[in-house]
Amino acid sequence: MSASVSFTTQAQFARIATPGQPFAFDSGSVMDDLTLAYETYGTLNARKNNAILLFHALSGTQHAAGYCESVPGTSQRWTDDCKHGWWDLFIGPGKALDTDKFFIICANYLGGCYGTSGPTSINPATGNPYGPDFPQVTSADVVRSQVRLLDQLGINKLHAVLGNSIGGLLTLNLATMFPERVHLVISCASGLRTTVLSRLTVFEQVLAIENDPHFQGGNYDESKAPELGLALARMISHKTFVHLDAIERRARGEVQQRNNALGWYQLSHNVESYMLHQGRKFVKRFDANTYLRICNLWLRYDPLRAAGVETTEQLFAISAAAGHKWLVFSIDSDFCFYPEEQAELVRALETSQVPVMHITTHSDKGHDSFLLEPELYTPHLAYTLMQADASLPPIEEREEATEFGM
Amino acid sequence: MSASVSFTTQAQFARIATPGQPFAFDSGSVMDDLTLAYETYGTLNARKNNAILLFHALSGTQHAAGYCESVPGTSQRWTDDCKHGWWDLFIGPGKALDTDKFFIICANYLGGCYGTSGPTSINPATGNPYGPDFPQVTSADVVRSQVRLLDQLGINKLHAVLGNSIGGLLTLNLATMFPERVHLVISCASGLRTTVLSRLTVFEQVLAIENDPHFQGGNYDESKAPELGLALARMISHKTFVHLDAIERRARGEVQQRNNALGWYQLSHNVESYMLHQGRKFVKRFDANTYLRICNLWLRYDPLRAAGVETTEQLFAISAAAGHKWLVFSIDSDFCFYPEEQAELVRALETSQVPVMHITTHSDKGHDSFLLEPELYTPHLAYTLMQADASLPPIEEREEATEFGM
DSSP: OGGGOOOBOOOEEEEEEBTTBOEEOTTSOEESOEEEEEEEESOOOTTOOOEEEEEOOTTOOSOOSSBOOOOTTOTTTOOHHHHBOTTTTTEETTSSEETTTOEEEEEOOTTOSSSSSSTTSEETTTTEEOGGGSOOOOHHHHHHHHHHHHHHHTOSSEEEEEEETHHHHHHHHHHHHSGGGEEEEEEESOOSSOOHHHHHHHHHHHHHHHTSTTTGGGOOOGGGOOHHHHHHHHHHHHHHHSOHHHHHHHHHTOOOOOGGGGTTOOOOSHHHHHHHHHHHHHHHHOOHHHHHHHHHHHHTOOHHHHHTOSSHHHHHHHHHHTTOEEEEEEETTOSSSOHHHHHHHHHHHHHTTOOEEEEEEOOSSGGGHHHHOGGGTHHHHHHHHHHTTSOOOOGGGGSSOOGGGO | OGGGOOOBOOOEEEEEEBTTBOEEOTTSOEESOEEEEEEEESOOOTTOOOEEEEEOOTTOOSOOSSBOOOOTTOTTTOOHHHHBOTTTTTEETTSSEETTTOEEEEEOOTTOSSSSSSTTSEETTTTEEOGGGSOOOOHHHHHHHHHHHHHHHTOSSEEEEEEETHHHHHHHHHHHHSGGGEEEEEEESOOSSOOHHHHHHHHHHHHHHHTSTTTGGGOOOGGGOOHHHHHHHHHHHHHHHSOHHHHHHHHHTOOOOOGGGGTTOOOOSHHHHHHHHHHHHHHHHOOHHHHHHHHHHHHTOOHHHHHTOSSHHHHHHHHHHTTOEEEEEEETTOSSSOHHHHHHHHHHHHHTTOOEEEEEEOOSSGGGHHHHOHHHHHHHHHHHHHHSSSOOOOGGGGSSOOGGGO
């Protein structure tokens, strides 16, 4: 994967809240000094109508493509795992998101720990990190903060908004909170609500972190963070990202960890060792308070409230009225966002007569397929991004195939 | 459910290790004073050939049927949840396990906390509970300990052994470690190995408990036990027992817990409150060190090693040679032991030409169906238990239906 990285990138910073333009969180908190860390790839054209906003997944960063050696202020967390863009296989010249044609923007979510303002940022009032005092963040807050970034970049209307996994939940927010700001909406391996299973899995992760002896209500010191709790949270989620067969395959190559790695438990199997390794790797690059904010965002996801409507029909009527086109991807082996969830999203779009194309990819990689198998997504992504303005005849005029077609 | 309880029961105790007959655990530990708490229902006949041994599930007790007010030595854990037998809908006069015909035995697993020797028992060397010093227990240890109980009861050959969930894993152990001791083998909502998913889910539970600030390597005081860790473990497993739709339905009726119930976290949804309630209810009736022993039993389940063979074929050849008959139940909505797992077990039995009947019940209750819906299991259980000795013509003589049958 790293061999394909063809360019280097650098984080940029946008101050999206100032004393003159404070930012009001859904929680009621107001802050007047907030920064988003973001990256861009490609060139914004003169009409500023070739921009694609990309939302990252749960623990993602603004660094979607290329190679980035470091990001100011995140030195201890910018591990080797972070240096190669997480969607590098999809972004670049001639790739699915073609940087010769499009201007792609990806920003670290508000509350993040990769240069965007969040719990690890210094609170000027105390000189210490905000920690638990940083406000909770909703998906609507994240979208509003990124629309401020679009304003600063002079982009009135996105060619497309695109999100994978929980990033897909944010695309729905943007499309229905700011319908006039986007043309194409692309949601991959995502859905339209927080299912019971997701809620339970995320809730477990919250408790795993908050019950760590080092958590201390979020007032932990960086040097004594709730590492095992955060590692356990990652393990709980990791098993929903990776196909179980793949976990078993990967675990075979795993060196058994020393038994004292976990304090009490005597490891009994290389699958346990593999998962523990995943957990510990994550702890090095992530902050527990930030993770809790992303969990909270997911648990309290409410696109109806964010768009100021009462029903799903009203929600998608907004998208219909704005003339959006949607592209929805399912992965048949996904058990983080199950295919039923995308089917539900597509049914809702169709009920509101929003044009939608729904593609299921067949993969043995589970949810992670959207990171690993560009060949399964690139044709439809590239086609849809390029054809969005070309007018095919309406579908009802294409119901009858010519006699010679079969 | 409680209305159907028609008789009262009392725990009995069998000393299955003495200085003259010490018990050697698979771990290498040897103990010479071990007690099993058990209950029996019905009457053992003069030939002692009408006995059914029932293995309980993960957190079950010896109290499978009827009403039991208390068990000596377990007063603080014998909560109202424990008083009604967990399989009362299946055991009694005229029920699936008919007490007018059969003598049913159920014992709390070695390492348990309901009267059987385990971490909560007093260590005579110290005068304090064994706690973490009680040996780890394998499923083979549990089976060996219960065969000692059968010896004491004078039962040479069981009419049937029956287990649900992880109890089904123990039926496979008994059938292949002591093949001459049983005739019918009944495995419900279980499998033949610890799958990757089960391993991950159980491993998470171990870490949840061991990372609780009160765990202290297992050296906790009863009054300051790792309650939140144990509650989290229960929540992680509970979501695999109950169908998600049912969790959602039940959660609607749940009173929102006070926010301080969890220390830091602000509950955002009644599903969270419901799960927390499940976790907290469990903590009242279970001991963390015991729970870890059951987890360990599941994680290290190895029926090949227990039976002293190398391959699955050799394992089931034991069952074939002993003339066992098997009955296997699957639940279509089960995602604790998925239907694929029973299918794998049945394929292995068929490969070794062991007579097996495989029944799938269709339920919206998930794994818990085997506790809640006796009507789905009773006909086949009763029929198989009664017909086991009646000789139907071999299946190959029944391939052709008579002309008049269709």
